[in-house]
Amino acid sequence: MAHRRSAIKKIRIDKKRHIRNSGILSALRTQMKKTNRLITEKKMDEAIKDSRELFSQLDKAVKKNLLHKKSASRQKSRFTLRLNSLKKSK
Numbered sequence: 001m002a003h004r005r006s007a008i009k010k011i012r013i014d015k016k017r018h019i020r021n022s023g024i025l026s027a028l029r030t031q032m033k034k035t036n037r038l039i040t041e042k043k044m045d046e047a048i049k050d051s052r053e054l055f056s057q058l059d060k061a062v063k064k065n066l067l068h069k070k071s072a073s074r075q076k077s078r079f080t081l082r083l084n085s086l087k088k089s090k
Contacts, residue, residue: 039086
Protein backbone atom coordinates (compact mmCIF):
# COMPACT_ATOMS: atom_id res chain seq x y z
CA MET A 1 0.00 0.00 0.00
CA ALA A 2 1.21 3.49 -0.80
CA HIS A 3 2.23 5.70 2.11
CA ARG A 4 2.50 9.17 0.65
CA ARG A 5 -0.52 11.30 -0.05
CA SER A 6 0.47 11.85 -3.68
CA ALA A 7 0.86 8.10 -4.28
CA ILE A 8 -2.54 7.40 -2.71
CA LYS A 9 -4.14 10.06 -4.92
CA LYS A 10 -2.40 8.62 -8.00
CA ILE A 11 -3.83 5.16 -7.24
CA ARG A 12 -7.30 6.68 -6.87
CA ILE A 13 -7.00 8.56 -10.18
CA ASP A 14 -5.66 5.49 -11.99
CA LYS A 15 -8.67 3.43 -10.88
CA LYS A 16 -11.07 6.05 -12.26
CA ARG A 17 -9.18 6.23 -15.54
CA HIS A 18 -9.06 2.44 -15.83
CA ILE A 19 -12.83 2.18 -15.44
CA ARG A 20 -13.43 4.95 -18.00
CA ASN A 21 -10.93 3.56 -20.50
CA SER A 22 -12.18 -0.02 -20.27
CA GLY A 23 -15.74 1.18 -20.89
CA ILE A 24 -14.73 3.16 -23.95
CA LEU A 25 -12.68 0.29 -25.40
CA SER A 26 -15.47 -2.19 -24.70
CA ALA A 27 -17.99 -0.01 -26.53
CA LEU A 28 -15.53 0.36 -29.40
CA ARG A 29 -15.06 -3.41 -29.72
CA THR A 30 -18.83 -3.95 -29.60
CA GLN A 31 -19.33 -1.40 -32.38
CA MET A 32 -16.62 -3.09 -34.47
CA LYS A 33 -18.32 -6.47 -34.11
CA LYS A 34 -21.71 -4.99 -35.00
CA THR A 35 -20.35 -3.27 -38.11
CA ASN A 36 -18.45 -6.42 -39.07
CA ARG A 37 -21.62 -8.50 -38.77
CA LEU A 38 -23.58 -6.07 -40.96
CA ILE A 39 -20.89 -6.20 -43.63
CA THR A 40 -20.83 -10.00 -43.67
CA GLU A 41 -24.64 -10.06 -43.87
CA LYS A 42 -24.36 -7.60 -46.79
CA LYS A 43 -26.70 -5.00 -45.29
CA MET A 44 -25.06 -2.07 -47.01
CA ASP A 45 -27.20 0.87 -45.81
CA GLU A 46 -27.05 -0.17 -42.16
CA ALA A 47 -23.34 -0.94 -42.43
CA ILE A 48 -22.62 2.54 -43.77
CA LYS A 49 -24.53 4.17 -40.90
CA ASP A 50 -22.78 1.99 -38.34
CA SER A 51 -19.37 2.61 -39.90
CA ARG A 52 -19.84 6.36 -39.37
CA GLU A 53 -20.46 5.71 -35.69
CA LEU A 54 -17.48 3.34 -35.57
CA PHE A 55 -15.17 5.90 -37.17
CA SER A 56 -16.33 8.50 -34.69
CA GLN A 57 -15.61 6.18 -31.77
CA LEU A 58 -12.17 5.35 -33.18
CA ASP A 59 -11.35 9.05 -33.45
CA LYS A 60 -12.51 9.65 -29.87
CA ALA A 61 -10.34 6.78 -28.64
CA VAL A 62 -7.35 8.33 -30.40
CA LYS A 63 -8.16 11.70 -28.87
CA LYS A 64 -8.17 10.15 -25.39
CA ASN A 65 -4.88 8.27 -26.05
CA LEU A 66 -6.48 4.84 -25.89
CA LEU A 67 -5.41 3.95 -29.43
CA HIS A 68 -2.52 5.06 -31.58
CA LYS A 69 -3.67 7.24 -34.46
CA LYS A 70 -2.10 4.97 -37.08
CA SER A 71 -3.83 1.96 -35.55
CA ALA A 72 -7.20 3.70 -35.78
CA SER A 73 -6.41 4.83 -39.33
CA ARG A 74 -5.61 1.25 -40.31
CA GLN A 75 -8.88 0.02 -38.81
CA LYS A 76 -10.87 2.69 -40.64
CA SER A 77 -9.09 1.90 -43.90
CA ARG A 78 -9.87 -1.81 -43.63
CA PHE A 79 -13.52 -1.22 -42.84
CA THR A 80 -13.76 1.23 -45.74
CA LEU A 81 -12.23 -1.30 -48.12
CA ARG A 82 -14.73 -3.94 -47.01
CA LEU A 83 -17.63 -1.49 -47.43
CA ASN A 84 -16.44 -0.52 -50.90
CA SER A 85 -16.12 -4.14 -51.95
CA LEU A 86 -19.68 -4.65 -50.71
CA LYS A 87 -20.85 -1.75 -52.88
CA LYS A 88 -19.10 -3.17 -55.96
CA SER A 89 -20.65 -6.59 -55.51
CA LYS A 90 -24.17 -5.17 -55.75
